[in-house]
Amino acid sequence: MSLKISEDCVACGVCLPECPVSAIAEGEIYVIDAKTCVECKGYFDAPKCAEVCPVDACVPA
Numbered sequence: 001m002s003l004k005i006s007e008d009c010v011a012c013g014v015c016l017p018e019c020p021v022s023a024i025a026e027g028e029i030y031v032i033d034a035k036t037c038v039e040c041k042g043y044f045d046a047p048k049c050a051e052v053c054p055v056d057a058c059v060p061a
């Protein structure tokens, strides 16, 4: 299970340093590596990227 980043991403970069497993890569639209993302289980109560994203672009994959 993982999250993905939707087309709503505005490439603000806020999510990148928040990911505890470095699953997010920058780009024109940021990308979550589905194999690396653990949905923040064991780190936070809820997916951190979704929490910090200003445009709600981090969504269930």
Ligand code: SF4
Residues within 6 Å of the ligand: 002, 003, 018, 019, 020, 021, 022, 023, 024, 032, 036, 037, 038, 039, 040, 041, 047, 048, 049, 050, 058
């Ligand atoms: S849900 Fe957590 S582990 Fe997955 S990409 Fe977002 S911050 Fe990283």
Ligand code: SF4
Residues within 6 Å of the ligand: 005, 008, 009, 010, 011, 012, 013, 014, 015, 016, 030, 052, 053, 054, 055, 056, 057, 058
């Ligand atoms: S916080 Fe949201 S808008 Fe900003 S780079 Fe991450 S996914 Fe894109």
